[in-house]
Each structure stands twice: as structure tokens, then as C-alpha cells.
Amino acid sequence: MSGSLILIGKSGAMAARSALDITAQNIANASNPDYARRTITMEEVAARGGIGMEPAGALSGVRPAQVLRSNSTFLQSEARRTSSDVNRADAELSGLRNAEAAVEQAGIYPAIVDFEASLSRLASDPLDGSLRAAVLEDGRRLAQTFQIATSGLDVAEADITFQTDAGVDQMNLLASELARTNVSIARVRPGSSNMAVLHDQRDALLRDMAELGGITTTYDSVGRVSVQLGGETLVTGAQTTALSKSTNGDGSFAFAVGGNAITLSSGSLLGASQARDAIATLRTDLDALASQVATTANTAQGNGADINGAGGQPFFSGTTAATISLALTSGGQIATAPAGSPAGSRDISNLQALRGAMATNGPARSADTILFTLSSAISARTVTRDALQTIADTAGIALSAETGVDLDQEATNLLRYQQAFEASGRVIQVAADIFDTMLGIGR
Structure with a gap:
């Protein structure tokens, strides 16, 4: 006994x-x-x-x-889904803020205002050489701000491209690790401590993958997981299919799994792609603004005469933000007088026409519209991101309470x-x- x-x-x-x-x-x-x-x-x-x-x-x-x-499959799925949404919003917002910084730091709007102000000062004495030189210098600086903004957008796009390429590589690495984890799960005795550790590792990998792209998951009886991305299978058992990225002709990103095109539903990869599209639109708007500045100034120049009585020459060359530059070589070439005026004319009617074209629905208003639109988009997306963050935090708290x-x-x-x-x-x-x-x- x-x-x-x-x-x-x-x-x-x-x-x-x-x-x-x-x-x-x-x-x-x-x-x-x-x-x-x-x-x-x-x-x-x-x-x-x-x-x-x-x-x-x-x-x-x-x-x-x-x-x-x-464990709670539902709460795990909700936590991943909401985290994926937050990362998408964060990536898009980060790209937009970089674009806004590039445009604002270039100082396009202040440069347009300064150019208009120098034209107004020249009207007080159209034959003053220093005033003409100031107009020329402000015109040169205005053209340079467009080029600086373009370079800033190039940097922002390059950063997005780098992050997206890194994200694709990270997704493929995580998929490979998940496939190895699936193999280990199949070999371990159910109900053991090792099985619990492997399930922890599996869920951590799924969380990281969800932050990159909106994934969907299915589990078998022992806890091995299959992952789908954009409707295509990325991981099943010990097998993985590679995610790839390409760039379309318009600069937008395209993604594929195993060569099959997919549409991402969420995640930082989608957010980066959306930010890239927004920057492409902003670049188009800047090109239109640069063309407006050049066309407005060149049209006025073509309708006037310079200080020597010669016909006005184009003020700017180039028609895009990247190519616009000052074409005049001296202040005397500014056509302040109407065409046909003699040398040394103090008639400023052509200069007034240029000032009017710049002021009435002119480049300054267009630049303000671009900045306001960009700022409004950032503000709206910040509100959306904060709301998504609150939802994600709530899902995380619910999961933590359960597990x-x-x-x-x-x-x-x-x-x-x-x-x-x-x-x-x-x-x-x-x-x-x-x-x-x-x-x-x-x-």
C-alpha cells in the first residue's frame, strides 16, 4: 500500500x-x-x-x-485585418506627407508671389535696370522652384519604390518561414509545449504578413495554415509561391503571385502604391502649373516690345516642372511696352497685361489650389488613419483579453x-x- x-x-x-x-x-x-x-x-x-x-x-x-x-481564430483574423488597414493608411499618408514637404519646401507659391511683386515694382519705373534685373532674378528663382519640387518628388517616389521592393522581399521571406513552420507543426506531437511554441511563431508570421498585404487564411486540423493574397495562394503546406512587383508605364505598381496579377486589398504595399499614384497626379498638376506660368509670361512677351524696341522674346523655356527655365538673358529683354513701341518707351500697358494675367485666375491661384488639395487629402487620410488605429487597438485589446x-x-x-x-x-x-x-x- x-x-x-x-x-x-x-x-x-x-x-x-x-x-x-x-x-x-x-x-x-x-x-x-x-x-x-x-x-x-x-x-x-x-x-x-x-x-x-x-x-x-x-x-x-x-x-x-x-x-x-x-486561441481565437476570429479575433486573430480581426486583429490582422485591422492592422493591415492601419499599415495601408500609414504608408499612403507617409508618402503624401513626403510629397507635400517636397512641394512646400521648394517654395513654388512664394516664388510666384515674389515674381508678381517684382513685376509690380517694375511698373513704377519700366526703364530702371535694377528693377528689370530683379524681375529676371525672380523669374529664374521661380523656374528653379519647379525643378526643386520635381527633384523632391523624385526622392519621394524613390523612397516609396525602395520600401515597396523591400516589402515584397519581406513578404516572400515571411512566406518561406511560414512554410517551414507548417512542416514543423506537422512533425510535433499535438498538445505539447513545442506545438504551442510553433503556433505562436505561426501567428507572429501571419501578423507580419498581414501588415504588408491583406491576407486571408485557412487552417487544417493540426494548425498548419494556407495563405492567400489577392485571391492567389501564397503559402500552402510546405509550398510557397513568389510575390513580385512591376512598374507600369504610368509609374504605378502592379503585383503578381506566381505570375498571376493580383489586386491588393490592404497592407503597406497597397498604401505605398496608392501614395505613388497620388504623387504621379501631383506631378501632372505641377507640370500643368509650370506650363501655365511659361505660357502666361511668353504670351505677354510675344505681344510686346523690349527696352530697345525689339519684339519680345519668350520669358521661359520648357513646358514641364522639370524642364522650365529662364530663357531671357538680360533685364532689357523684358517686354514692358506694347508691340511697335519705340526704344526706351515708358508705356507699360504690356507689363500691365502680364500682371493682370498672373493675378486673375493665374498661377498663384493654381498653386494655392494644388497645395490646398494636397493638404486636404492629407488631413482626410489622417482622420481615416486615426479611426482605423482606434479600431485596430480595440481588436488588439479583445485579442489580448482572450489570449x-x-x-x-x-x-x-x-x-x-x-x-x-x-x-x-x-x-x-x-x-x-x-x-x-x-x-x-x-x-
Whole structure:
């Protein structure tokens, strides 16, 4: 009997120790976002037979059965979906802010205003060489601001391209890691601690993949996962299909899985693509503004005469933001007088016509519209991003409540399992005392 008590006590102590180990793991990983709470289940051990016992007629203790990992497929999916939406909004917003910074730092609008102001000052004395030189210099600076803005947009586009290429490479790397994890999951005993670790690793990989692209998932009975991206299978079992990116003729991005074109639904890759499209539209608007500036100034020049009485020459060359530049070489070439006027004419009617064309629905208003539209888009997307962040935070809290570690509960478990361990030790001690007493009677 004492021998059976010793075995029962031993099994109880070992089971309590296993439970204490699981509790310690939970406490140690309380702040680990990739860790899901573990619990351990116990099962009775039935003796198969022995001296004085019927076969399978007596219980002989307890043993750990399974390590269960807290999980909620629905909440995991919601957390990934909302995180994917936030990353899409963040990537798009980052690209738009870089574009806005490029345009504002170039100073196109102030340069247009300064150019108009220098024209107004020239009207006070159209023959003053310093005033003419100031108009020429402000015109040169205006053209340069367009080129600076274009260079800034080039940098913003290059940054988006770099991040997108890196994101595609990262997605393929994560897919390969997930496929290896699937293989490991298939080889590990269900209900073991190793299985729980692999499931944690699987969910962490899925979270990172969701941040890059809006993925959908399906699971098999042991927890292996298949991943679809844009309707195409990216990972299934141990097999992966490569994600690729190409650039269309208009500069927009196109994505494909295994050569099959896909349409992303969310994620930072989609956000970067949307930002790239917005920058392409902004570049078109800047080209139209540069063309408007050049056309307005050149038309006025063509209708007037310069300080020497010669016909006015084009003020600017080029018709895009990247190509516009000052064409005049001296202030005397500014055609302030109407065509046919003699040399040294103080008639400023042609200059007034240029000022009127610049002021009435002119380039300054167009530049203001571009900046206002861009600023409004950033403001609207900031509101959207913040709303999506709130939704994602709520989903994360719900997931944490379901799968995270509750330190109060773990403290209770720690005390309970410690008492169970001590109780099992007491059973062993009682069995030893009984055995010693029996030996003493024999003497």
C-alpha cells in the first residue's frame, strides 16, 4: 500500500511541477505580444494490475495530458485585418506627407508671389535696370522652384519604390518561414509545449504578413495554415509561391503571385502604391502649373516690345516642372511696352497685361489650389488613419483579453499548484512513515 502511495505522491508532485512550469512561462511572457497563454490538463493514471489488485481496478495517480494554448481564430483574423488597414493608411499618408514637404519646401507659391511683386515694382519705373534685373532674378528663382519640387518628388517616389521592393522581399521571406513552420507543426506531437511554441511563431508570421498585404487564411486540423493574397495562394503546406512587383508605364505598381496579377486589398504595399499614384497626379498638376506660368509670361512677351524696341522674346523655356527655365538673358529683354513701341518707351500697358494675367485666375491661384488639395487629402487620410488605429487597438485589446496572460489568475495558479506540490510531498512522507512503521512491527 505504501508503495502505491509513494507512486501516487510522485505522480502528483510531477504533475504539479509541470503546472508550475507552465505558470512560470505565462508570467515570464506576460508582456510578450507573440505569446498566447498556456494551460495544462491532467488525466488519471489507472494501474494495470499488481499483487492484491484486480487488473485495471485501481487508480495510481495523475499525469499531465496536454498543454493547451489560448486561441481565437476570429479575433486573430480581426486583429490582422485591422492592422493591415492601419499599415495601408500609414504608408499612403507617409508618402503624401513626403510629397507635400517636397512641394512646400521648394517654395513654388512664394516664388510666384515674389515674381508678381517684382513685376509690380517694375511698373513704377519700366526703364530702371535694377528693377528689370530683379524681375529676371525672380523669374529664374521661380523656374528653379519647379525643378526643386520635381527633384523632391523624385526622392519621394524613390523612397516609396525602395520600401515597396523591400516589402515584397519581406513578404516572400515571411512566406518561406511560414512554410517551414507548417512542416514543423506537422512533425510535433499535438498538445505539447513545442506545438504551442510553433503556433505562436505561426501567428507572429501571419501578423507580419498581414501588415504588408491583406491576407486571408485557412487552417487544417493540426494548425498548419494556407495563405492567400489577392485571391492567389501564397503559402500552402510546405509550398510557397513568389510575390513580385512591376512598374507600369504610368509609374504605378502592379503585383503578381506566381505570375498571376493580383489586386491588393490592404497592407503597406497597397498604401505605398496608392501614395505613388497620388504623387504621379501631383506631378501632372505641377507640370500643368509650370506650363501655365511659361505660357502666361511668353504670351505677354510675344505681344510686346523690349527696352530697345525689339519684339519680345519668350520669358521661359520648357513646358514641364522639370524642364522650365529662364530663357531671357538680360533685364532689357523684358517686354514692358506694347508691340511697335519705340526704344526706351515708358508705356507699360504690356507689363500691365502680364500682371493682370498672373493675378486673375493665374498661377498663384493654381498653386494655392494644388497645395490646398494636397493638404486636404492629407488631413482626410489622417482622420481615416486615426479611426482605423482606434479600431485596430480595440481588436488588439479583445485579442489580448482572450489570449493574453492575466497575472492575477497566474498568481492564484502559482499558489494552488505550489500547495498541490507540497501535498504530494506530504503523501510521499506519509507513505514512508507507514513503511517505516511496518518494518518496526516486523522487528
